[in-house]
Amino acid sequence: MSGIPSTLVTGTIAYLVAAVVLIGIVQAARGVGKLSKDDAGTGNVVVIIAVIAMWLFWLCAWMHQWHPLIQPIYEG
Secondary structure (H helix, E strand, O other), X not given: OOOOOHHHHHHHHHHHHXXXXXXXXXXXXXXXXXXXXXXXXXXXXXXXXXXXXXXXXXXXXXHHHHOOOOOOOOOO
């Protein structure tokens, strides 16, 4: 992993941990009877899609700062 920045790996792991925790919360709610099987399945899909969307947004913002396309022009 010499070519992959450690910040990218750390952020990705953080989003994976968040996904596991949120899926665990959905399964816990199903376990205590707050959600039906179908609702828990829908909750899992929502969690996965939401985490992927947030990770992709974070990745784009991080990459734009890592390799900016426009260089600032200083006048002075």
